[in-house]
Amino acid sequence: MTSCASDTQASPETSQIVPLSRKPASSEAFVSRPENTGKTACIRTFGCQMNVHDSDRMRRMILDAGYSEVQTYEEADLVILNTCYVRENAVNRIKGHLGELGRLKREGRVKKVALTGCIGASEESRELERQYAIDLVLGTHNTYELAEFVGLPTMQETHTPELPGTIGEHSAFVTIMTGCNYQCSYCVVPSVRGRMICRPLENIVEEIERLVEGGTSYITLLGQTVDAWREKGKRFCDLLERVSEVAPRVWFTTSHPSNMEDRTLRLIGERENIVKRLHLPVQSGSDRMLKIMHRGYKSDRYRRKVEVFRKEVPDGTLSTDIIVGHPQETEEDHRETLRLIEDCGFDSAYVFKFSPRRGTEAIKMEGAVPEDVVQKRFMEVLRSIERNAFERNQKKIGSEEEIYIRHPRNDEGVAIGETWSGHAVHVNTNASPGDYVRARIDSAGPHVLYARNSA
Ligand code: 5AD
Numbered sequence: 001m002t003s004c005a006s007d008t009q010a011s012p013e014t015s016q017i018v019p020l021s022r023k024p025a026s027s028e029a030f031v032s033r034p035e036n037t038g039k040t041a042c043i044r045t046f047g048c049q050m051n052v053h054d055s056d057r058m059r060r061m062i063l064d065a066g067y068s069e070v071q072t073y074e075e076a077d078l079v080i081l082n083t084c085y086v087r088e089n090a091v092n093r094i095k096g097h098l099g100e101l102g103r104l105k106r107e108g109r110v111k112k113v114a115l116t117g118c119i120g121a122s123e124e125s126r127e128l129e130r131q132y133a134i135d136l137v138l139g140t141h142n143t144y145e146l147a148e149f150v151g152l153p154t155m156q157e158t159h160t161p162e163l164p165g166t167i168g169e170h171s172a173f174v175t176i177m178t179g180c181n182y183q184c185s186y187c188v189v190p191s192v193r194g195r196m197i198c199r200p201l202e203n204i205v206e207e208i209e210r211l212v213e214g215g216t217s218y219i220t221l222l223g224q225t226v227d228a229w230r231e232k233g234k235r236f237c238d239l240l241e242r243v244s245e246v247a248p249r250v251w252f253t254t255s256h257p258s259n260m261e262d263r264t265l266r267l268i269g270e271r272e273n274i275v276k277r278l279h280l281p282v283q284s285g286s287d288r289m290l291k292i293m294h295r296g297y298k299s300d301r302y303r304r305k306v307e308v309f310r311k312e313v314p315d316g317t318l319s320t321d322i323i324v325g326h327p328q329e330t331e332e333d334h335r336e337t338l339r340l341i342e343d344c345g346f347d348s349a350y351v352f353k354f355s356p357r358r359g360t361e362a363i364k365m366e367g368a369v370p371e372d373v374v375q376k377r378f379m380e381v382l383r384s385i386e387r388n389a390f391e392r393n394q395k396k397i398g399s400e401e402e403i404y405i406r407h408p409r410n411d412e413g414v415a416i417g418e419t420w421s422g423h424a425v426h427v428n429t430n431a432s433p434g435d436y437v438r439a440r441i442d443s444a445g446p447h448v449l450y451a452r453n454s455a
């Protein structure tokens with residue numbers, strides 16, 4: 001699954017092939033905008049890159065409908081909360097926002113509230129709809145219904161449901177598959193996003209060609225288990241190879257250890273324009289827990305994949321997701337996770353405390369781990385990850401890197417960029433998003449590298 005805004009950062013197989021997108025009539029359709037109607041909308045996105053991407057599509061719908069986008073609830077006629085359901089605290093956060101929006105509606109400041117995304121697709125959304133003043137609830141498969149809600153006459157008249165991130169922007173997400181065919185014990189994704197559907201290769205490549213023509217230089221291939229993508233005998237590695245022939249810079253997330261092929265790892269090492277960062281969620285280092293979680297692999301298989309990655313992509317970075325405190329996790333299981341962390345030397349990780357989710361197998365499991373034990377294990381995993389990441393980052397000091405600028409400089413003159421190895425870098429530069437600068441790394445923390453612009 002794509003990784004969500006996490007508890008801490010220091011990020012889903014036989015398939016039905018259906019097109020996820022229809023081609024817009026002409027590239028003109030991307031830029032023409034209707035008259036501004038004076039109406040305003042605010043979109044808030046919670047969770048993973050898939051949600052960021054869905055929000056991009058909804059943004060195009062509201063702009064097509066003549067709304068202008070605003071950043072605060074107080075200024076908005078329509079507020080869209082595009083939500084994440086992966087952990088309980090995500091729902092609690094949304095309830096806070098819905099409470100605040102209810103108040104603004106009563107004061108007449110906000111007129112309509114839409115709840116979209118994974119909470120929208122869940123059973124719980126019906127309760128929220130009753131409890132709060134929500135005007136529209138959409139799941140993840142029917143976001144296109146927003147078009148009608150905002151007054152676009154018919155679906156035929158909007159190209160929106162299939163659209164990628166904004167054309168002309170320096171970077172864009174491209175969904176290559178949706179859903180997930182795994183059934184991990186703890187995970188709501190299969191119930192809210194459905195089974196895996198892979199988008200046809202040609203359709204993906206056409207979209208990327210259009211994006212690149214429109215000025216996009218960085219493509220991120222998205223899916224819950226991107227490496228499970230397949231079509232007519234073609235597998236993810238074939239797709240990645242094709243995409244790397246078209247896009248100037250490519251990354252992909254999220255991968256599943258059971259699907260990750262050695263030849264994909266080799267390709268990452270061979271192709272200069274594939275970002276050398278692999279996000280490969282392991283979840284636990286204990287074979288017993290991996291079985292309880294239905295992950296479909298043992299820890300040694302994971303270790304072997306990492307070995308291949310380190311050999312084929314020596315300058316690459318590796319990140320993972322780890323869940324601590326899943327029901328039935330013993331101290332010995334936890335020790336196995338700590339051992340795996342030491343063996344793999346992750347460059348970063350998203351560490352999550354187990355969160356019981358309605359509709360999942362784990363919610364009914366006996367053997368809940370007490371909160372204080374979860375907290376202690378959480379801190380131990382975090383420290384171990386950070387120690388490893390810090391040591392690895394320190395080794396980058398002194399190296400000269402080509403840095404892709406992702407976010408422009410802030411008030412302190414610091415822009416945020418990314419090296420080809422996938423490290424985040426804070427760099428002093430006036431360069432704009434999408435530009436490359438060369439800089440020497442002069443210090444490093446556990447999460448970021450720091451550089452002075454030497455261009
Ligand atoms: N509790 C805790 N973490 C979870 N994740 C998914 N479901 C849960 C849950 N119920 C984590 C996994 C996944 C990441 C996106 O979120 O680690 O890889």
Ligand code: SF4
Pocket residue numbers: 001002012180181182183184187188189190224225256
């Ligand atoms: Fe990832 Fe498992 Fe959830 Fe699928 S079911 S999205 S593989 S965690």
